[in-house]
Amino acid sequence: MATATPTKTETLVGKRVRRQEDPRLITGTATYVEDLKMPGMLYAVIVRSPHAAARIQAVRTQAAAKAPGVQAVFTGADVESVGPVPCAAALPGLRVPKHTILATNRVYFVGHPVTVVVATDRYLARDAADLVEVDYEPLPAVSEPEKALAKGAPAVHPEWPDNIAFTTHTEGGDLKKAFAEAAKTGVIVKERIISQRLVPMAMETRGVVAEWREGDRHLTLYSSTQIPHLLRTQVAIQLGLPENHLRVITPEVGGGFGSKLNVYAEEALMGFVAMRVNKPIKWIESRRENFQTTIHGRGHVDYAEMSATKDGTITGMKIKIIQDLGAYHQLLTPLIPTLSVLMMPGLYNFRNVEADIVGAFTNAVPTDAYRGAGRPEATHVIERMVDILAAELKMDPVEIRLKNFPSKDAFPFATATGLMYDSGDYAAPLHRALQIVDYAGTRKKQAEGRKQGRYLGIGISTYGEVCAFGPSPATPAGGWESATVKIEPTAKVTVMTGSSPHGQGQETTFAQLAADAFGVSLDDIVVIHGDTAVVQYGIGTFGSRATAVGGTAVYLALQDLRAKCSKFAAHMLGVALESVTFEGGVFSSGKTAKTVSFGEVALEAHICRNLPPGMEPGLVVTRFFEPANFAFPFGAHIAVVEVDKETGETKIQRYIAVDDCGKVINPLMVDGQVHGGVAQGLGQALLEEAVYDEGGQLVTGELMSYSVPKAHHVPEIECDRTETPSPVNPLGVKGVGEAGTIGCSPALVNAVVDALSPLGVRHIDMPMTPQRVWRVIQERSRT
Amino acid sequence: MIAQSFEYSAPDSIAEALRLLASHQGSRVLAGGQSLIPMMKLRLSGPAHLIDLARIAELNYIGETNGSIRIGATSTHNQLATSDTLRQSCPLLAEAAARIGDVQVRNLGTIGGSVSHNDPAADYPAALQALRAQVRLVSQRGERTLPIDKFLLDAFTTALEPGEILAEVIVPADAPGLGSAYLKHQQPASGFAVAGVAAQLGMKGGKITTARLGITGVASNSYRGAAVEAALEGRPAQDSSLAEAAGLAAKGVEALSDVYAAADYRAHIAGVMTRRALQAALARAK
DSSP, X not given: OOOOOOOOOOOOTTSOOXXXXXXXXXXXXXXXXXXXXXXXXXXXXXXXXXXXXXXXXXXXXXXXXXXXXXXXXXXXXXXXXXXXXXOOOOOTTOOOOOOOSSOSSEEOSTTOEEEEEEESSHHHXXXXXXXXXXXXXXXXXXXXXXXXXXXXXXXXXXXXXXXEEEEEEEEESOHHHHHHHHHHHSEXXXXXXXXXXXXXXXXXXXXXXXXXXXXXXEEXXXXXXXXXXXXXXXXXXXXXXXXXXXXXXXXXXXXXXXXTSXXXXXXXXXXXXXXXXXXXXXXXXXXXXXXXXXXXXXOEEEEEEEEEOTTSOEEEEEEEEEEEEESSOOSSGGGHHHHHHHTTTTTOOOOEEEEEEEEEEOSSOOBOOOTTTTHHHHHHHHHHXXXXXXXXXXXXXXXXXXXXXXXXXXXXXXXXXXXXXOOOOTHHHHHHHHHHHTHHHHHHHHHHHHHTTOEEEEEEEEEEOOBSOOOGGGSTTOOOEEEEEEEOTTSOEEEEESSOOSXXXXXXXXXXXXXXXHTOOGGGEEEEXXXXXXXXXXXXXXXXXIIIIIIHHHHHHHHHHHHHHHHHHHHHHTSOGGGEEEETTEEEETTEEEEEEHHHHHHHHHHOTTOOTTOOSOOEEEEEEOOSSOBOOEEEEEEEXXXXXXXXXXXXXXXXXXXXXXXOSOHHHHHHHHHHHHHHHHIIIIIOOOOBOTTSOBSSOSXXXXXXXXXXXXXXXXXXXXXXXOSSSTTOBOOOTTHHHHHHHHHHHXXXXXXXXXXXXXXXXXXXXXXXHHHHHHHHHHO | OOOOOOEEEOOSSHHHHHHHHHHSTTEEEESSOTTXXXXXXXXXXXXXXXXXXXXXXXXXXXXXXXXEEEEETTOBHHHHHXXXXXXXXXXXXXXXXXXXXXXXHHHHOBHHHHHHHTOTTOSHHHHHHHHTOEEXXXXXXXXXXXXXXXXXXXXXXXXXXXXOEXXXXXXXXXXXXXXXXXXXXXXXXXXXXXXXXXXXXXXXTXXXXXXXXXXXXXXXXXEEOXXXXXXXXXXXXXXXXXXXXXXXXXXXXXXXXXXXXXXXXXXXXXXXXXXXXXXXXXXXXX
């Protein structure tokens, strides 16, 4: 048996290691759900509602059932035995509409699934879908949350005519007193701020393959999901299957951004179909279905008020959030705005807050977690309000921020909304970003430009976020994570994580941790995830948690395994355990000239020729990590823009991102996460909006009309970092998956507002399309 | 996103293509497929038979004879954008071709397909209107040549008759000293023109002698900027003339309106793009 293991002393954590995942991704050899083919496989196409609201009077499937190649057609009545699509939120008084996997007597949004057609190939299934006749009686629809809450609006769900799914009220400190004082001697600013509906737009749409083995009553579900284990639990409940008769596998997942942090109707539906037809079944979501039926993000109308003293000390803030929920609750729908409330103070140390949420049903696809999930909305509001306050007081936006940060020795810092910020030095990334941009020089250029009639703007966003979800009591289905690490007899290392990376790169970062623990190379390590029959239960990848929580579980398992290896080594060297040291893949001791390699230990632990007394054979450890708190990354983003006053177009001249995500395992990948996050943030700021018309039709429902950022829309992003370790986990890491998105949109809006400030402009809503900016300029130029 | 089933033929001569077109009910001509295929996948179009022109060698050429440039219908946008003939003798058309879609679209999409489809926001029509282009149409009944403004009738509507194929686009080679430019404000998702302006200017002794303008994206059909042209000819070749004339770009035009750009904004952008295109063209004129 070969035991040779390359030894090395160089460590990999903290290095710009290239992603292990990339070769298969960029050569097109990765396996996605769509790539799976099985003998006898059938294909499903779903017939969906073209109406935003309608009664179903009849569904006629006879013609479709007789069409060439069609094996089965199922309607809402056929699937009544399947449990509802789950919602994990447990807010007091929450109204939860019954969310069946196919509509029965009513449809609530365009794209609502009504019937599924199953045929021997996808083309025949698609042709037959056109033969399904559904008689609809269209009903009035309402697709905007504020209109849904108005008197006399059509009821999305007839049992709740006010369209209110829930309300919450949160208070901290004494806001009434703060506002009363500000009214007398200080200042109060107000604004209505929108974080518009967005389509998450993963490059890979959703897809499900289901395979039923009648003999042992075992269902395998392949799904493009971020949460294989949670999905297994939920679908087992929906289908009435024992959980250990269901295996969920996530092959390669081509992006999720929160949209695949969910349990969708199609997952149980394909399980149901496979069990009924007893053949493998595949359903791949089309791009149009993705627009219409995969969750959307954001959908906030926020009314914010901020009080301050005349010297710019913020004393309080009040917010009313109107959350567009869509027609149903998906897994976390009602919880997303609660994160906005938690993060409403941003990085500032005021003590008095009041927040109300009104969750409004609309005839639209549900909203849910989309990159940032509640924190971009909160950050957008606080960072806009701080700029509005600065403008009101004629203060520099830098000065007002520095004045209101808690000092770096104030951590852990308890916020007015009940969070405990773990660690921070909020001025540090701001100072660094100002230095990179040459703030004074850029302000001078702006002043010169204004003399020539040019609209240059500098926008600052000092964001904070809550991530690394999280302590289990604060997370709907457990906030811990798991890892199993196995050392094979040939000294190869297998890491199994309960998190479910789908682009974030933990196959590399976790391998970096393992390589450093055992002095082996990355090629000796395999990281396995996303198969519930292979990997121990875990929670999944979302909320910038996989490294901070999942990585810590890996780290703990590695430490335990190293300790066990040391015991074997001590026994093999014939010395006391305390004298054993490990470096560069070699165990040695001051008590002997002998050494044993990691490879020799790995072999001995399996063949056990000389098992130490009291030791069990084998090198496998499973650990779970339950974090005691969230982690709180922060940073400063600065955008320099020029607005074309004739067309309203915004050109980004510079974009600086200085992020602090705690200790960094791989700077290359941190940069990559920031780049991607900023791209999605600028998409929201400048380009994207899911627009429903009065009748509830999604007007921007394809890539010809919905504008996701393209390469040419994204400027060079100047990345830098400060590094403040988190005390929450032994790795000191925080999280970076969402930081770019959270930091970006206020930087750009603040920049455009700054550019137009000579016209008296105080706020512009997103997306800041040329037309919208032009209208603001027109309006302001007239007054 | 799956089309209805259809028959498919790939003839290798114009004669064979015309025969197939005449003999198959519900047939449509396929060129680069950059509009037709997506429409079929969305089931907005469901032809029973597709006649693919891609293999007809006699439809793919760009050549100059006697002051005219003749462009075969299946010439791709990329072929036009990189054609030495066009760059030397009619840079406006090459510039417009280079602004179409993205690299993938330009490698497959063709001038014949685009012009026959007549999307009101396509780029070519602006340049072809400015250039006073002609199109040669062929059918089993014979052939005819039409000026571009008699061919492009309305949104997605042309003078093509059943059984007819657009075989060739003809543009005049530029007179010496003409400057030209194509500028567009594009819808960021589709890349189509919200307002696309093709301008050609000639000058002599500090005065504008020639002004030609085509505008796309603004109305339900592309159009010649006749009012702007009239306001420019004979005027001093300076910014103030251009700015004044550009104000007429969308005058009397019923501008399109959509989520991205309402009619008033679109008309305004037409004016801005017109002035900028004229400025760029003037800077290039000798």
